[in-house]
Each structure stands twice: as C-alpha cells, then as structure tokens.
Amino acid sequence: MSQNAGLSRRKFLQQLGAAACAASIPAALRGQTAPASKSRRPNIVFLFTDQQRYDALSAAGNPALHTPAMDAIARRGVRFTQSFCATPQCSASRGAILTGRWPHSTGVITNIDAIGSKPLDPAIPSAGKVFSAAGYDTAYFGKWHLGGSPSAHGFQTVNEAKGGEDKLVADCAIEYVRRGPQQPFVMFASFINPHDIYGFQKIQKQIELGKRTIALPESRREDLRAKPEPQRIYRDEDQGAAVKGFGDAEWRRYLEVYYHLAERADAEIGRILEALRDNGLDQNTIIVFTSDHGDLGGAHGLPFKGPCMYRELVEVPLAICWPGVIAGEQTCPVPVSNVDLLPTLCDLSGVPIPDGVAGMSLRPMLEGRKPERWREFMVCEYHSKQRWANPIRMLQAGRWKYVRYRRFGEELYDLENDPCEINNLAADLPASGPVRETRDRLAAMLDKWMEQTGDNFAQLEPTTRDGSPLGTLAPAPAPAPKKAGKKRRAT
Numbered sequence: 001m002s003q004n005a006g007l008s009r010r011k012f013l014q015q016l017g018a019a020a021c022a023a024s025i026p027a028a029l030r031g032q033t034a035p036a037s038k039s040r041r042p043n044i045v046f047l048f049t050d051q052q053r054y055d056a057l058s059a060a061g062n063p064a065l066h067t068p069a070m071d072a073i074a075r076r077g078v079r080f081t082q083s084f085c086a087t088p089q090c091s092a093s094r095g096a097i098l099t100g101r102w103p104h105s106t107g108v109i110t111n112i113d114a115i116g117s118k119p120l121d122p123a124i125p126s127a128g129k130v131f132s133a134a135g136y137d138t139a140y141f142g143k144w145h146l147g148g149s150p151s152a153h154g155f156q157t158v159n160e161a162k163g164g165e166d167k168l169v170a171d172c173a174i175e176y177v178r179r180g181p182q183q184p185f186v187m188f189a190s191f192i193n194p195h196d197i198y199g200f201q202k203i204q205k206q207i208e209l210g211k212r213t214i215a216l217p218e219s220r221r222e223d224l225r226a227k228p229e230p231q232r233i234y235r236d237e238d239q240g241a242a243v244k245g246f247g248d249a250e251w252r253r254y255l256e257v258y259y260h261l262a263e264r265a266d267a268e269i270g271r272i273l274e275a276l277r278d279n280g281l282d283q284n285t286i287i288v289f290t291s292d293h294g295d296l297g298g299a300h301g302l303p304f305k306g307p308c309m310y311r312e313l314v315e316v317p318l319a320i321c322w323p324g325v326i327a328g329e330q331t332c333p334v335p336v337s338n339v340d341l342l343p344t345l346c347d348l349s350g351v352p353i354p355d356g357v358a359g360m361s362l363r364p365m366l367e368g369r370k371p372e373r374w375r376e377f378m379v380c381e382y383h384s385k386q387r388w389a390n391p392i393r394m395l396q397a398g399r400w401k402y403v404r405y406r407r408f409g410e411e412l413y414d415l416e417n418d419p420c421e422i423n424n425l426a427a428d429l430p431a432s433g434p435v436r437e438t439r440d441r442l443a444a445m446l447d448k449w450m451e452q453t454g455d456n457f458a459q460l461e462p463t464t465r466d467g468s469p470l471g472t473l474a475p476a477p478a479p480a481p482k483k484a485g486k487k488r489r490a491t
C-alpha cells in the first residue's frame with residue numbers, strides 16, 4: 001500500500017498490546033453500555049458494502065475519495081483500524097457475519113456457486129432468527145448470496161433487490177424507516193458496490209478521470225516468484241488476465257473506478273442516514289458499517305480477489321456508533337473479526353448470544369476499555385473461487401503473518417519491516433534461527449486453533465482451475481513441531 005498506510009501500520013504494531021483505543025474515550029461515556037432493558041432496547045442498522053478495502057473511505061485518511069456518510073458513522077462512534085473478514089469470499093464472509101461463526105463451522109466455506117459450496121443452514125442461529133426471537137422487528141434489503149431467502153432465516157421484511165441496484169436497496173430501507181417500524185428493529189442493508197470494479201474497463205469510459213490523488217500500491221511490481229503457485233496462476237491464467245501488462249497509468253484508472261464505486265455506495269448510505277434522522281430514529285439506534293472483504297486493487301500486481309491473504313483482501317472498514325452511549329471520534333487498533341459482530345450486537349442489546357458462536361463481543365472496545373481477554377492472533381480462511389479449490393489459512397499474531405496453503409507451501413511476513421507483504425520469509429526457510437522459530441511458533445498456533453475449532457483444513461484438497469483433482473503434484477508443508485519453539489530441520 002501507500003507509504004502512509006505502511007507507516008501507520010507500523011505504528012499500530014508498536015502500539016499493539018497497549019490497547020491504544022482504551023484511554024481516549026471521555027470518562028463521562030465510559031461504562032454506559034449496560035445491557036439494554038427490554039423497554040429501551042436499541043434499534044440496529046447494519047450497513048454493508050461488497051468488496052470494499054479497509055482504506056477505501058476518507059475516514060481512513062485516504063485522500064483519493066470522499067465518503068461523507070461512512071465517515072459520519074466513524075466520526076459518531078468507533079472506527080476499527082484492523083478489522084478482518086473471516087474469509088475473503090462473499091457468501092462465506094456473509095455467513096460469518098450473520099452467525100458469528102467461522103466459515104468451516106457454518107459449512108458455507110465459499111461462494112454459493114463455487115466448488116465446495118453449500119447454502120447457509122436455516123437451523124444455524126443467525127441474526128434474523130436471533131433478534132426476531134428476542135422480539136425485534138427484522139428486515140433485510142439487498143444482496144443475500146447465502147442460498148434460499150433471508151425470510152427462511154428469520155427476516156420478516158425482505159427485498160433482495162435482485163438486479164444489483166444499490167439505489168433500490170436504499171429505497172427499500174428508506175421506505176421501511178418512513179413507515180415507522182415496530183421498535184426495536186434490526187435492519188440490514190447490503191450494497192453491491194464497489195464490487196462492480198469487475199466492470200472497470202467499461203465504467204472507466206463513463207466517468208471523469210484524472211481528478212483524484214491516487215497512491216499506487218508499493219507491491220504492484222513484484223513478480224510473485226517467491227509466493228505460492230496459485231497466486232501466479234491467478235495472475236497469469238485466471239482473473240489476472242484482465243490486467244495483463246498493466247502499468248501505473250492503468251492501475252491508476254482501475255483505482256479511480258474503484259473509488260468512484262465506493263462513493264456511489266456511500267451516497268446511498270447517506271440517504272439512509274438522512275431518513276433515520278428525519279424520522280427520529282437515529283438516537284436509540286446502533287449503526288454498523290462494514291464490508292464483506294476487500295479488493296487487491298493492484299497490490300502484488302493483482303486485481304479483484306483471488307487465492308491469497310494479503311491485507312488489501314482480508315481487512316475491511318468497520319465502524320460502529322450509538323449516539324449518546326458510545327463516545328465518538330474514536331479509533332481502535334485491536335485486531336477484530338467479522339465473527340465478532342453478531343455477539344457484539346447481542347451484547348449491546350441484551351439479547352442472549354446463541355450457543356456455538358466463535359466471535360467475541362467488541363463491547364469493551366466500544367466502551368473505551370481494554371478487553372480483559374482477547375485473541376492472541378487472528379485467523380482467516382479461504383476455500384475456492386468458481387471451480388478452483390485452494391484451501392488456505394492465515395494466522396496473524398502481532399508483527400507476523402503466517403499463511404498456509406494446502407499443497408502449495410507457506411508464506412511468512414514480518415509486517416513491521418515489510419508492511420506491504422513483499423518478502424516471503426517462508427519461501428526459503430532456514431533450518432534454525434529466529435525466523436524458523438517464528439514460523440514454527442505460528443504454525444503450532446494454527447494447528448492448535450484448527451484442532452480446537454474443529455477445522456478440517458487438512459482434509460481439504462486443492463484442484464486445477466476446472467475443478468479436477470491435482471494428484472500428488474506437490475508435498476504438504478512441513479508439520480509444526482509439537483512444542484512451540486523446538487527446532488526442527490527444514491524439509
């Protein structure tokens with residue numbers, strides 16, 4: 001990413017552990033989010049976009065675009081600066097948001113139409129059922145992408161706005177707000193953009209170009225030679241073909257289109273915020289803004305989203321506000337996941353968190369407190385796109401990011417010295433020494449997490465791009481030692 005993004009990330013990494021968000025919330029607003037009584041439970045408005053990278057909003061300090069509505073939500077509450085999706089694929093990430101479970105626990109491990117897919121099981125408690133059972137009026141507008149209909153998952157008022165029109169999604173939400181829903185209510189509005197970046201070739205001819213200050217990703221010229229092979233296949237034979245031969249001018253146009261599309265989503269979100277205010281529903285209402293996953297946007301020379309776990313893909317915007325209860329103007333650098341959103345909303349509104357939820361409530365951070373216990377690391381999953389399976393797991397702990405592919409090796413990045421994730425330290429792993437010990441320590445943490453959460457990653461197999469079995473083309477990565485830190489010869 002840009003130099004600024006790299007520096008701010010380095011600064012964050014230095015601050016991690018100090019829970020830097022904790023100290024800055026005014027004392028008058030601390031500790032006021034006691035579980036709501038039944039008579040005064042908050043409404044919830046959940047606004048999310050599709051494919052919006054963590055820094056694709058002006059509140060994140062990006063001068064390339066202007067997103068006043070998203071910024072307003074951040075300004076009125078807490079903006080999380082390290083917010084991960086559970087997986088950078090649409091359906092599976094949405095399943096994680098709605099259930100608070102990891103994709104391997106929901107069974108929705110990839111997109112509904114991709115290899116290994118299955119629809120979200122209505123028997124799994126998800127937001128619609130959880131809040132309707134608690135007496136909430138429930139509504140879902142816009143893209144669903146989880147198989148079946150939101151109405152089978154507890155949402156009482158539904159319009160999926162098929163055809164992908166964000167304006168129609170906002171129109172449905174505004175109509176719902178104007179009608180004066182029974183309170184408390186929970187309303188999801190799910191927008192398509194900036195996902196239309198897939199049509200950037202056409203859209204760039206329709207918009208005015210050359211008016212934005214674009215920072216191109218520092219990693220855009222890397223050759224991927226030290227990276228797992230599926231990344232090169234994605235670039236050379238898959239969706240990367242759309243950007244073949246791209247230089248800086250072409251990437252700049254791509255990003256101009258991308259930011260234009262994020263602004264279009266922002267305009268629709270702005271209309272919903274205005275309707276909430278005009279109808280007196282903006283005060284006792286929690287508003288969440290996030291996205292399902294990011295977009296590579298030229299990082300590592302790649303477009304869109306593919307079989308990799310780079311920051312541009314796995315980190316998303318996240319802001320939560322509740323005027324009068326959560327103090328505004330806050331940022332929180334503690335790494336969080338979108339599996340945390342359902343338990344957070346349950347916790348804030350006094351609704352029981354369903355059994356089986358893996359996420360943790362963000363309430364301490366929203367109250368400006370350091371959480372008493374929090375994860376030591378963050379995990380993301382990946383399974384497949386279209387017919388092409390590439391099971392991947394990512395584990396990030398402090399300054400280190402470790403990524404394991406099935407059959408295609410590993411990645412290890414020192415985010416403090418290499419915030420753009422260019423130098424893969426696992427490509428030529430030494431037999432001993434601090435890098436080897438770090439890799440073994442993170443590998444052991446991932447093994448333990450998979451065992452504890454029932455993740456069947458080791459049983460999943462990659463395929464060719466057309467879905468055929470690979471056979472025994474490449475060895476599995478070296479197993480982690482049983483005891484973290486114990487040295488082991490490279491294999």
Ligand SMILES: [Ca+2]
Pocket residue numbers: 050051089090091195292293
């Ligand atoms: Ca998506």
